[in-house]
Structures are given as C-alpha cells and as structure tokens.
Amino acid sequence: MSLAPSLQLRQSQSLVMTPQLQQAIRLLACSNLEIEGFIAEEIEKNPLLEAGRTDDMATPERSEKSDAAPDGADAMIDGGGDARESLDVDWNEAAFHHDSASDMAGGSFDGALGQSGGGSLGGDLGGGSAGSGEAIDFDGFAGAEPTLHDHLQRQAGEVLDGPQLAIALALIDRIGPAGYLDARLADIANDIGAPLAACEDALTVIHGFDPCGVGARDLAECLALQAKEADRYDPAMACMIAHLDLLAKGGLAQLKRVCGVDDEDIADMIAEIRSYDPKPGLRFETGETQSIVPDIFIERRGSGKQVGWSVEINSATLPRVLVNRHYYAEMARGAASKSKAWLNECLASANWLVKALDQRQRTIVKVASEIVKQQEGFFLHGVAQMKPLTLKTVADAIGMHESTVSRVTSNKYLSCARGVFELKYFFSSGIQSSEGGEASSAEAVKSAIKSLIDTETPKKILSDDTLVDLLNAKGFGIARRTVAKYREAMGIGSSVQRRRQSKLSAGERRAG
Structure with a gap:
C-alpha cells in the first residue's frame, strides 16, 4: 500500500443551512417579547428598517403601494427591480391583510373575520385609542415600593444610633426575603468584629x-415572636411551638399530653398558630407580576352541527416592521459601487426579516388550527374530553417536521373561552381504556382524580387503591403507581396526609 500523497475528486451531497434559514428557525421558538428585542436590534443595525405605527396603516398612499409590494421585494432580493421605485411599503399590512383582529387599531373582531355581530376581541388589547395604538401606563407613575431591608433600616435609624445602629444594619443585611436571619449570629459577630452580646442586643431590638x-x-422563634406580640405566649403555647414536629404529623393526642390541655384548648391553640405568618418578609416582595399575553385567540363560531372555530393571531403584541424604500432609492441614486452593494445587502436582509416574521405567524396559526381540530372536545366540553396528542400527530397532519411543531409550541399561549393555556398543554400521553375503547389524555385522568378527591368526605378519605377502582369504573385503565404519580404532580397529599388535615380542620371548627 502506497503512503504517498495523492489528489482525488469526490462528489457528495449535503444539506447546508444558510444563516438566514437558521435565524428563521430560531425565530419560531422565540416568544413575542424575544421577537420584539430581536426586531429592535435589527432596526438599529439596518438603516432601511423602521418601526411601523398604527396611524401609518391608515394612510391611503401606504395601502395603495402595499398591494404590489411582495413581488417588488422578491425582485429586489433576486437583484432585479428598479431602485427608483417607491419602496416605502408596510409589509405587515401587505402580508397579513388584517389576518387577525389585533391587526386593526380599534377594529372589531367580527370585522376581521367578515362576520356580523358585535363585540371586539383583541383589537384594543393595548388599551390605547385607534389613533395612537398605545395605552397610558398608569403603573409607571407609581413610586417604587420599599423593600424589606429599606423598611427595617428606616426603623433601625429611628431607635438606634452609633455602634449599635451599625451592628443592626449589618444584621439587617443578612435577613433574607422571607424575613429570617440567614447566618449564625456568632458568624456575623465574627465577620463584623463586634461582641456577640452586642449582636444579640441588636437582634432583640x-x-x-x-x-x-x-x-x-x-x-x-418566628411563631414565638408573633405569639408574644398577640399576648398568647403562655406555657402551653410555648410547649406547642417547641413541638411543631408533632403538630405537623397530626399527633394531637401527644400534643395534648405534652402541653397539658384538653381538646378545646388544643384546637384553639392550633387555630392561633395558623393565623400567624410563617414568612413575614414576603409581604414586602416587590417583584412585578407579569401577565401572560396570548399569541392566539380562539373563538367558537356557529352552533349545533355548524360549530366552527376562529383561529386568530395576536399581532398586536408584535411591533410592525416597515422597509423604507424611499431612503434606499435616495441613497442608491448617487452611491458608489461598494456603498450600493452594502445597501443591497441591507435591503435583502430587511425583506428577509419581514418574510420570516410573516412565515412565523402563519406557521403558528397553522399549528394552532390543527391543535383546535384535534382537541375540539376540550374546547367544547372541558379537560375531561381531552385526547392524547403528540407532536408527531400534529406534524404529520400539517405536513411539517416534528421539530418545527416543537419550536412553534414553545413559549406560545392560546386564549379561549376556558382561559389561557400554553400550546404545550394540549400535548399529553394517553391512558388506555379499561373497556378497550379510545385512550384518554393524562390531563383528563388528572382532572378525574382531582374531582374524586374534592368530593371525598372527612369520614371517607379515598386511598390510592380506592381511586384506582373508581377510575377503572369510569373507564380509565390505570395502575396505582400512576395514580400516586399524578396525585403528587398536582400537589395533593396522600390519604394519610388528607385524613390528618381533615382532623386538624375539624378541631379548628369546633374551637370556632
């Protein structure tokens, strides 16, 4: 065998993804908030891109020019087209043509569908007028809420001074969000170089x-401090607080014996303990609650056998992107060859962006429409009628790859008459029927388990074995370990824990 170098020709085929195709695939998995940030970055980099406004959409000249925009843009990408042609076109208007109710500023939902009837859905999602498209953010005028540390530091400054104030501030810095001291007092004293006795005095304050x-x-200690404040810290209460493990286990007989009280007193003490706040610092949490803005609106149309579904994209949550073709024409008129090549790249990139956003929204609508078709029982009758559904089933039905469906359903939410749900919610494994019929969705089984437990009586707490028998009678072929897994996933305790909780609640009612 010769080891000399040689030159050979080989022919092979491979799939190469362009950077633009890779970016388009990544856009599918992005949430609307991430898309907004991406568009803002593109607008900063590309001088031919600009953010559209709602009043721009109502301009007659803009609408007339948008009719022929897609073909002209394709020609520009391919290197054709006239650079002097008017290029200031609203691509979102041309591509979607009021594809959803939210596309129309202040417009009605039925108008977007061509249906008669009143009521609007999503058109005023931002709360603004048709002219501005923006609502006044009254929350922005509110001052910042004081944090737990701010609240404690202000109180310390009112009652302490000098070295004792410095020690107290050091201790306050070590208090966590729940209100507890997160480090040992001896370690804090060592860190700040203060006597342990002085730290204990400051902590008492x-x-x-x-x-x-x-x-x-x-x-x-947290419960003891609150009991002292309420003037309920007697020897019996102190004994109960010292034996919280027995209270957690529901050992009422042992608690009564240890504390030396009767049934009425123990029930009253338990009710008092439960009225205390185990995490007093959390009331100062200032994290803003982020409401979920749906990406898709689902509304029922018709009745009886003529039931249909309207699937509408919520484009109000996405900024409108325009390609400033006037600016391109002016810059390209007297530009040098290198500058003109750069401008052509910017134009191609801008046209690709609006096409990618268009394709993204159409893909979302396509996937959501198939989900509604597959899970129509849920939208008509609730979670009990949910069917098992996999990504592959939807992908095969709409002619897309399974990975594409997975990206589309990530971080996307659907709004219907039953609430707001993540698209991933509608995909679940199946539980075979005990009667050999059609399989049931795992969500439907969870709903049945929760319904059975909610209706149980304190005298008849249902064990997992009993739940299996009842579910089998309903047609669910399910094992005991599966019932336990679903019950724990919903945060529902075992029959022993629920029976213990029922006894504690009964004791509180008697005390009341």
Missing part, C-alpha cells in the same frame, strides 16, 4: 420591628 417575626432564626 430588630425582633420588635414590623413585620412581627422578622429576624427570627427559625420557624419556632
């Missing part, structure tokens, strides 16, 4: 601050 229970080192 902090224990008197609002909210009551703040600065505690564990749950027992």
Whole structure:
C-alpha cells in the first residue's frame, strides 16, 4: 500500500443551512417579547428598517403601494427591480391583510373575520385609542415600593444610633426575603468584629420591628415572636411551638399530653398558630407580576352541527416592521459601487426579516388550527374530553417536521373561552381504556382524580387503591403507581396526609 500523497475528486451531497434559514428557525421558538428585542436590534443595525405605527396603516398612499409590494421585494432580493421605485411599503399590512383582529387599531373582531355581530376581541388589547395604538401606563407613575431591608433600616435609624445602629444594619443585611436571619449570629459577630452580646442586643431590638417575626432564626422563634406580640405566649403555647414536629404529623393526642390541655384548648391553640405568618418578609416582595399575553385567540363560531372555530393571531403584541424604500432609492441614486452593494445587502436582509416574521405567524396559526381540530372536545366540553396528542400527530397532519411543531409550541399561549393555556398543554400521553375503547389524555385522568378527591368526605378519605377502582369504573385503565404519580404532580397529599388535615380542620371548627 502506497503512503504517498495523492489528489482525488469526490462528489457528495449535503444539506447546508444558510444563516438566514437558521435565524428563521430560531425565530419560531422565540416568544413575542424575544421577537420584539430581536426586531429592535435589527432596526438599529439596518438603516432601511423602521418601526411601523398604527396611524401609518391608515394612510391611503401606504395601502395603495402595499398591494404590489411582495413581488417588488422578491425582485429586489433576486437583484432585479428598479431602485427608483417607491419602496416605502408596510409589509405587515401587505402580508397579513388584517389576518387577525389585533391587526386593526380599534377594529372589531367580527370585522376581521367578515362576520356580523358585535363585540371586539383583541383589537384594543393595548388599551390605547385607534389613533395612537398605545395605552397610558398608569403603573409607571407609581413610586417604587420599599423593600424589606429599606423598611427595617428606616426603623433601625429611628431607635438606634452609633455602634449599635451599625451592628443592626449589618444584621439587617443578612435577613433574607422571607424575613429570617440567614447566618449564625456568632458568624456575623465574627465577620463584623463586634461582641456577640452586642449582636444579640441588636437582634432583640430588630425582633420588635414590623413585620412581627422578622429576624427570627427559625420557624419556632418566628411563631414565638408573633405569639408574644398577640399576648398568647403562655406555657402551653410555648410547649406547642417547641413541638411543631408533632403538630405537623397530626399527633394531637401527644400534643395534648405534652402541653397539658384538653381538646378545646388544643384546637384553639392550633387555630392561633395558623393565623400567624410563617414568612413575614414576603409581604414586602416587590417583584412585578407579569401577565401572560396570548399569541392566539380562539373563538367558537356557529352552533349545533355548524360549530366552527376562529383561529386568530395576536399581532398586536408584535411591533410592525416597515422597509423604507424611499431612503434606499435616495441613497442608491448617487452611491458608489461598494456603498450600493452594502445597501443591497441591507435591503435583502430587511425583506428577509419581514418574510420570516410573516412565515412565523402563519406557521403558528397553522399549528394552532390543527391543535383546535384535534382537541375540539376540550374546547367544547372541558379537560375531561381531552385526547392524547403528540407532536408527531400534529406534524404529520400539517405536513411539517416534528421539530418545527416543537419550536412553534414553545413559549406560545392560546386564549379561549376556558382561559389561557400554553400550546404545550394540549400535548399529553394517553391512558388506555379499561373497556378497550379510545385512550384518554393524562390531563383528563388528572382532572378525574382531582374531582374524586374534592368530593371525598372527612369520614371517607379515598386511598390510592380506592381511586384506582373508581377510575377503572369510569373507564380509565390505570395502575396505582400512576395514580400516586399524578396525585403528587398536582400537589395533593396522600390519604394519610388528607385524613390528618381533615382532623386538624375539624378541631379548628369546633374551637370556632
């Protein structure tokens, strides 16, 4: 065998993804918030891109020019077209042509569908007028809420000064969001170089601050501080707080014996303990609640055998992107060859972006429409009628790859008469029927388990074995371990835990 170098020719085929195709695939998995950030970056980089406004959409000249925009843009990408041609076209208007109710500023939902009837859906999602498209954010005028540390530092400054104030501020810095001291007092004293006795005195002062229970080192101390504030910290209450493990296990007989009280007193003490706040610092949490903005609107049309479904994209959550073709024509008129080549690249990139966004929204609508078709029982009758559904089933039905459907359903939400649901919610495994019929969705089984447990009586708590028998009677062929797994996934305790909770609740009612 010769080891000399040689030159050979080989022919092979391979699939190469262009950077633009890779970017388009990534856009499918992005949420609307991520898309907004991506578009903002593209507008900064590309001088031919600009953010559209709602009043731009109502301009007659803009609408007339948009009719022939797609063909002209394709020609520009391919290197053809006239650079002097008017290029200021609203691509979102041309591509979607009021594809959803939210495309029309202040327009009615039925108008977008060509249906008669009143009521609008999504058109005023932003809360603004038809002219501006933007709502006044009244929350922006509100001042920042004080944090737990700010609240405690202000109180410390009112009652302490000098070295004792410095120690108290150091301790406050070590208090976590729940209101507990997150480090050992001896370690804090060593870190700040202060005597342990001085740290204990400062912590005692902090224990008197609002909210009551703040600065505690564990749950027992937190509850004890609140009991003292309520003037309920007698020997029996102190004994109960010292034996919280027995309370958690529901060992009422042992608690009564240890605390030396009767049934009425123990029930009253348990009710008092439950009225305390185990995490007093959380009331100062200032994290803003982010509401979910749906990507898709689903509405029922017709009745009886003529039931249909309207699937509408919520384009109000996406910024409108325009290609400034006037600017391109002016810059290209007297530009040098290198500058003109750069402008052509910017134009091709801008046209690709609006096409990618168009394709993204159409793909979302296509996938959502198939989900509604597959899960029509859920939209008509609720979760009990959900069917098993996989990504492959939807992908085969619409002629797309399974990975594409997976990307489309990530971080996307659907709004219907039954609420707002993530698209992933409608995909679940199946449970075979005990009667040999059609399989049931795992979500339907969870709903049945929750319904059975919600209707159980304190005297007849349902065990997992009993739940299996009842579910089999309903037609669900399910094993005991599956019932336990679904029950735990829903945060429902075992029959022993529920029976213990029922006893504690009964004791509180008697005390009341």
